[in-house]
Amino acid sequence: DQQVKQNSPSLSVQEGRISILNCDYTNSMFDYFLWYKKYPAEGPTFLISISSIKDKNEDGRFTVFLNKSAKHLSLHIVPSQPGDSAVYFCAASRTGTASKLTFGTGTRLQVTL
Amino acid sequence: DAGVTQSPTHLIKTRGQQVTLRCSPKSGHDTVSWYQQALGQGPQFIFQYYEEEERQRGNFPDRFSGHQFPNYSSELNVNALLLGDSALYLCASSLGDGWSNPKNIQYFGAGTRLSVL
Numbered sequence: 001d002q003q004v005k006q007n008s009p010s011l012s013v014q015e016g017r018i019s020i021l022n023c024d025y026t027n028s029m030f031d032y033f034l035w036y037k038k039y040p041a042e043g044p045t046f047l048i049s050i051s052s053i054k055d056k057n058e059d060g061r062f063t064v065f066l067n068k069s070a071k072h073l074s075l076h077i078v079p080s081q082p083g084d085s086a087v088y089f090c091a092a093s094r095t096g097t098a099s100k101l102t103f104g105t106g107t108r109l110q111v112t113l
Numbered sequence: 114d115a116g117v118t119q120s121p122t123h124l125i126k127t128r129g130q131q132v133t134l135r136c137s138p139k140s141g142h143d144t145v146s147w148y149q150q151a152l153g154q155g156p157q158f159i160f161q162y163y164e165e166e167e168r169q170r171g172n173f174p175d176r177f178s179g180h181q182f183p184n185y186s187s188e189l190n191v192n193a194l195l196l197g198d199s200a201l202y203l204c205a206s207s208l209g210d211g212w213s214n215p216k217n218i219q220y221f222g223a224g225t226r227l228s229v230l
Binding site: 044101102 | 117144146148153154155156157158161163168169171203205207217218219220221222223224
């Protein structure tokens with residue numbers, strides 16, 4: 001049972017444009033959502049997070065949007081840079097079990113020149 | 114400031130053998146969680162150790178066990194290895210067990226790649 005889904009395995013975007021990565025979840029008990037970025041041969045690196053009491057969180061070029069009614073979140077990267085090329089994982093947790101992250105299968109982002 | 118370190122980086126075992134993976138958490142962190150990442154999948158939660166006890170567990174059989182030491186480092190043991198145990202094993206550390214603070218960011222190591230032949 002895949003509780004967190006990333007339906008796009010890959011995405012290619014030109015440098016300078018906006019990258020939009022999507023994530024859907026099915027468990028309504030999730031109340032905290034995170035995005036991690038992973039380069040080859042490295043562990044996932046925390047990027048940005050959002051609590052279910054918010055619908056938007058921004059950090060520099062990265063913005064995460066949460067639509068609780070649709071059980072959908074998205075990560076926007078503006079402008080996209082070649083160094084952003086990596087695999088992006090969406091993850092979710094719920095109060096009381098915060099260390100138990102449930103991950104999606106990841107989206108490979110390629111930013112081209 | 115040392116991040117999360119895992120050893121070894123690669124390991125090859127045969128079916129039925131036992132394996133031990135090691136993890137040192139980021140400085141100042143007291144909680145260690147282990148994840149299994151199969152090829153093409155996202156990491157799956159195995160278990161979490163806090164105050165030297167297993168506090169949470171994912172859907173993994175008892176063949177998967179662990180330990181946390183007084184210095185907060187941790188081991189993951191897998192007995193009776195199966196071909197399906199071949200994966201990247203990730204260790205993540207954080208501060209606190211996350212029960213009261215959902216904004217408990219986990220920091221990951223680079224992982225141990227286990228191949229079972």
